[in-house]
Amino acid sequence: MKVWYNRIMFSRRIQQQARYLVTLLIKPVARLGITPNMLTCVGLLLSVVTAIVIAQGYLFLGGLLVLFAGIFDMFDGAMARATNAATTFGAFLDSTLDRFSESIILFGLLFYTLQHPGPQDSLWPALSEQTWMVLFIFVAMSGSLMVSYTKARAEGLGIECKTGLLARPERVILLAIGLLLNAGIWVLALLAVFTYVTALERILAVWRSSNRQSAEMTNSSYRQQQDTRDRTLPTVGINESIEPDVRPVPTSIPPLGGGVHPE
Template sequence: MTSRDSARQAVADYIERPVARLFSRLGLTPNLVTLIGLAIAGAGAYVIAMGNWWGGGLIVLFAGIFDLFDGALARATGKVSDFGALLDSTVDRVSEAVVLLGLLAYYLSENNDLGSILVYVALVGSIMVSYMRARSEGLGIDCKVGVMTRPERVAAVGIGLIVGHWVPVVVLVVLGVIGALTTVTAIHRLIHTSRMIANEDRDVQ
């Protein structure tokens, strides 16, 4: 088991499952929890757009943690469904885009062209990473490889905003790093899928 897998298991045991049990007792459904997470991300985007980056960063990190609970609740209550998985994936993409939209709105209000461009680059890179996974899995190939997946992006943006509230250039650096590493991750996933397809073709032959 890798260190990432060990950390993920610890989070599931000590955070996800206890919170999922609490949500179940409160009568919340997995899909409702997913939508609440989107609302939290939207609130974070508004705070970011208003220039309160440290507050927005905290909300972004909280929204990222909150995103863990819909799946945990679905498993705990036996309500796992294809639609729930689709809704969760869709809301993940929308939440990420909304947060970056808040940052874009701020940069546009400040006439910061570099910031606006870097937000766009980070958004496109994030979309491509998610698209490569979805397209590969549509071909029946598991594709979770890469260094800049969604959890890393959420953590980078959240922490970057908190620090960037006092040192604004940090946010520009974070956006540039996300743009670069999401490009690397998308290419990595393309190569991975290409190799898996080639292996499957050889097995058929």
């Protein structure tokens, strides 16, 4: 558990440093009148170019473009922070086009795979490498969408969900490494497995958070009922006492034949 925590903290520190550097680079561009949404759309076009390059078989160049596109993806957010132009629609557009960008790049890799049916990695132990590549690309694409959807759905319910092994930055770096080293099938296998692991991690995290919220609401409701019940019960003061109803009892025993009368 400590290892995972340290890894997450390390990853977040890297992201924070990267955002800081990008913010410094983007400040001069902000003076040109370019809006964050413009940069978001340019990032989508860059992903289309990357997919075309990969589809044509230029895998090393495609890996470099994947890295550049991943860095460029932070420009729109940095521009919004630098110009105080962050909007709800801008955040929505950025998240939506990110899904398109990732799917388009994987589609470019799928097109390349279908055009090259022969073996691409001599170390791959299974037969029909092309079939495995197609399968891994499909699973990795659907898994990436599920990772993003679980986070978005949780936040829509008011639950923070930033846990998980393979968020978008890690997926971009892994895919770029696979293309640069011509080890695409191995990286796709990792993406196919660990994107679903990440989605399951987020499902479990949301389940724990929702159970914790339900328990807190139940305890709060119980305490409110107890307070209401305590306020409605009658109270007796410390110095107050209830005196019994004592009445004189007549008797005919002499010499008290006339009865007993209290003084």
